[in-house]
Amino acid sequence: MNSPHEKAMQAILYGHNCAKRLKQRLEDPMADDSSVSDYDLATSIVHCFSNAISILSDSPKSEDDQVSDLSSMGSPPPLPERSYSKKRKINMTNSIMNWRDDSPDPYYDGFLWRKYGQKSIKNTKHERSYYRCSYNIDHACEARKHEQQIKDNPPVYRTTYFGHHTCKINHNHDAVFTAVRDQVDDMGSSRIIRFGKELDQEKENHSTGFPLPVKHEEGIIKEETTDQYREMTGDDVKDCQHVMEENQSSLSSSYTPPSSSVSETDVSDLDLLLNNLDSWDRYGLFDFGVQ
DNA sequence: CTTATTTGACCCGG
DNA sequence: CCGGGTCAAATAAG
Known part of the structure; x- marks a missing residue:
């Protein structure tokens, strides 16, 4: 069986492969004739990383300590009107x-x-939005996240995740993974993973019926600054490339990524990467508060 | 119609 | 009591 680290590593590698394949596709759309759409690939990338993060952040815990101790509350007080009794414990x-x-x-x-939910938070000018996994009911998935704009000259949104996904929303991700693995298994490796956001495509390729992002709106995106930000991203310009560096030294323990030699085939991306890293650094990105 | 979001009330720990 | 998190009725969207 796989240790959490191995699983996480696997997820990351899949994500890496997906990213590479997507990149290759963008560079040479003709080269790849598979049926997997760009959207699927992008979705898989995000999904892989989310999984890996989830696994890694849970693994230090000895067991799967879900928050569900609904049973431990003894006898709920008889509330005729509203029974707030149960969920309250989960916080x-x-x-x-x-x-x-x-x-x-x-x-x-x-x-x-x-x-x-949505609440204004003391000493902050922007409201905080509360989300839970849509499969909360179906699969008793208790993943939640809070999202809040914490800065707005360059808008910065902080998303804080709680719990982890117990739902199986893999749908056809497995298919994608497999396809990807088959094809990209031994491409040269690069340390840079780049993926854009606004993976819209709601309209065109929705072929696989992936869950779509929640529309957040009103609350947060109303700021003028944000608005114009949105405008820019409006059409085809995939703005705001999210860039991250696959930092091998940060994965502290025993395993090490197989390939350490890097093919820097994409110098053009490096520019972008450096630019973005610069600003992302300022935001103190990827602050994993795992402990 | 069904399903998702908005929003004020409510809960509860500090 | 206050502040932050959640509930759920009302409303909006599809």
């Missing part, structure tokens, strides 16, 4: 913050979320 006290992400724009993380 910060029990659920750990898995990880946090600051990004210039709330992005599609591959999961389908349902908004259940």
